Amino acid sequence: MDFNKISFRVRYGETDQMGxxxxxxxxxxxxxxxxxxxxxxxxxxxxxxxSGIILPVIYLQFDFKKSALYDDLLTVVTTLxxxxxxxxxxxxxxxxxxxxxxxxxxxxxxxxNKETKKPMRCPTYILDKLDF
Numbered sequence: 700m701d702f703n704k705i706s707f708r709v710r711y712g713e714t715d716q717m718g719x720x721x722x723x724x725x726x727x728x729x730x731x732x733x734x735x736x737x738x739x740x741x742x743x744x745x746x747x748x749x750s751g752i753i754l755p756v757i758y759l760q761f762d763f764k765k766s767a768l769y770d771d772l773l774t775v776v777t778t779l780x781x782x783x784x785x786x787x788x789x790x791x792x793x794x795x796x797x798x799x800x801x802x803x804x805x806x807x808x809x810x811x812n813k814e815t816k817k818p819m820r821c822p823t824y825i826l827d828k829l830d831f
Contacts, residue, residue, distance in 0.1 A: 702778040703736040709771045720767040726759065729791050729804055732777035736789070740828040751813045752822065754787070758807035765801045772796045783821035783829070785810055 713724045734744055747754065767773055773793055780788040786807050793802040812819045 702776055703732065703739050704774055704776050705732055705735045706772060706774045707731070709767055709769055709773060711769055714769045718769040720769075720771075722761075722763070725761060725793070725802055725804065726756075728773070728775055728793060729759075729777075729789075729806055732775040732791055733789055733806070733808075736777040736779070740825075742825055742828055748813065752819070753811045753813050754808040755811060756806055757786070757809050758805070760805045762803040763801070764803070765795075765799055767793070767795060767801050773801070779829070780805075783810070783826065785818045785820055787821065 709720055713720050715721055737744065744754070773795060776792045776794070778790045780790050786809050788807045789805070791802070791804040791806070792800055793804070795801055810819050810821050811817065
């Protein structure tokens with residue numbers, strides 16, 4: 700499976716005084732999607748970090764179509780764009796309950812050795828779990 704869906708309700712604290720989701724919260728929504736995408740393959744961020752791998756975001760792009768509002772049920776669809784190398788790239792679409800597209804987004808993360816802070820190739824154990 701190269702995609703994953705998660706759903707959640709917008710919390711009051713994620714909105715401004717007009718009840719609209721603050722734009723900065725969308726980066727967290729993408730992270731939630733990525734973490735669950737990896738988890739479906741038995742890969743956890745925590746375990747990666749404990750083994751000396753960090754995955755900083757090096758590119759982040761949003762295309763905002765429509766606002767999400769307080770108490771909306773959102774669905775984040777996360778898709779792996781291509782086989783990971785020293786980078787891993789995801790596309791995202793965030794929908795509301797009416798299946799309207801609210802946001803399209805893209806992130807690129809780099810595999811970094813936690814100790815040396817140098818880029819590294821995607822570990823074989825991850826590629827094996829992703830069936831590449």
